[in-house]
Amino acid sequence: MSITEEIQARVIDKLDYAFPAKPKPLNEREKADTIARIKKLLKEKNAVLVAHYYTDPEIQALAEETGGCVSDSLEMARFGANHAAETLIVAGVKFMGETAKILTPHKTVLMPTLEATCSLDIGCPIEEFSAFCDAHPDRTVVVYANTSAAVKARADWVVTSSIALDIVDHLDAEGEKILWAPDQHLGNYIQKQTGADMLMWQGACVVHDEFKTKALEDLKKVYPEAAILVHPESPAAVVELADAVGSTSQLIKASQELPNDTFIVATDRGIFYKMQQLSPHKHFIEAPTAGNGATCRSCAHCPWMAMNGLVAIADALEHGGKAHEIHVDPALGERAMQPLTRMLNFKKG
Incomplete structure (x- = not known):
């Protein structure tokens, strides 16, 4: 075994995706009260909410309503850096909060929970990667x-x-x-x-790695006029079936520009909010994660993105502290x- 294989084997042996529990669902009254609380806190704290395309639709809508942004990870950080707010509340996963802090070390960067991580981040620990x-x-x-x-x-x-x-x-x-x-x-x-x-x-990525070629081919037979949109974090055989391959923002653009009325989308289903918003007359279908060898660890929605609940956002704004604030060592940053x-x-x- 080569040194490269040894290093990667050590990482694989240690991997353990202990998926978190999703936030407790809110009834309509609780949801309205929590949203009102968040809006009030955003003003009081001179804060802005930035949300990733993969967060739940209600969070994306709240970011837009309050003058924040919904975008990919880099644009989230850039928006926060250019915004006048002193505090950024980042609805996403931890590396996104860290990127925002790196670009704006003078600002307070909060997250609904610091436990929201990413399989790509977990699977690339710094000690083994440095080796x-x-x-x-x-x-x-x-x-x-x-x-x-x-x-x-x-x-x-x-x-x-x-x-x-x-x-x-x-x-x-x-x-x-x-x-x-x-x-x-x-x-x-x-x-x-x-x-x-x-x-x-x-x-x-636990989300994109689960899309299945045979099941996707079968779904295409049911919707022969549909265009297939695929994020390149997906397996090569899935990518080969795509009518368009690209990042989240590139797939959203493709859904607007392609003439098809129906799309089969191989990425996190959180993206459907923005696609439907920009093309309300079009129909969007999740690419299948079922089939041979399927574990459905994600079922087309990142379990860590799902941790970004409304109550957690309100708590982060109100209390901050160790459970919510992102810190990056200045020299490392x-x-x-x-x-x-x-x-x-x-x-x-």
């Missing part, structure tokens, strides 16, 4: 945004799914060999598109800012 990088010092380290601040700080580049293809293509043209982490499916997709020399970390800035400058240029 992986040290074993391949000749490679340029490119990490996906779905990683901890410590992993970002170890990288040469941080990328999002919307810009990863362009950056790797650029690095390949410069003769660079790539060490990619953590999502193997996204990495394999980029490698196939660019032909770049890429060494992969073997991580995966400065190092992580360097590859993030590299990506932002590339996007501008």
Whole structure:
């Protein structure tokens, strides 16, 4: 076994996705009272709510109603950095809160719960990842945004799914060999598109990894006029069936621009809120996670995203503290800012 295989085997042996309990459902009166409480606290605390496309629809709607934003992880952080609010309440998963804190270290960054994490983040611990990088010092380290601040700080580049293809293509043209982490499916997709020399970390998203090719083919037979939209964190065989492949924002754009009236969507179903909002006359169907070998650990909705309940948002705003506030060591944040800035400058240029 090579040193690379040994390192990854150690990580796999330790993985244990202890999925959290979802927030207790609220009745209509409780929901209205909690939303009113959040709106009041946002004003009192000079705070703004930023929410990811994968959070529940009621949270996305609240972010929009209160002058916040609904977007992908990087745009959430950029919006917060450019907003006048002194406090950011980030509805998403922990790496998103960390990214916001890295970009705005002078602001208070709160999350509904710090226990909301990500299988890609869990599956790429900094100790093993650093050893992986040290074993391949000749490679340029490119990490996906779905990683901890410590992993970002170890990288040469941080990328999002919307810009990863362009950056790797650029690095390949410069003769660079790539060490990619953590999502193997996204990495394999980029490698196939660019032909770049890429060494992969073997991580995966529990949501996208579950989409099933045979079940998707069967569903397409039921809806032959439907276009298939696929996030590149999905397995290669699922990606090959797609009419459009892309990041969350790219898939939303495709759902608007493609002429189809019906779409089968292979990403977290939280995205349906924005797709339906922008194309109310269109019909959106979840890509299947059932079939041979199915565990349905996510059933097309991230279990950690589901932790972002209204009561938790209100509690974070009212109490803050250890259970809600994101802290990033300033020195670590400065190092992580360097590859993030590299990506932002590339996007501008």
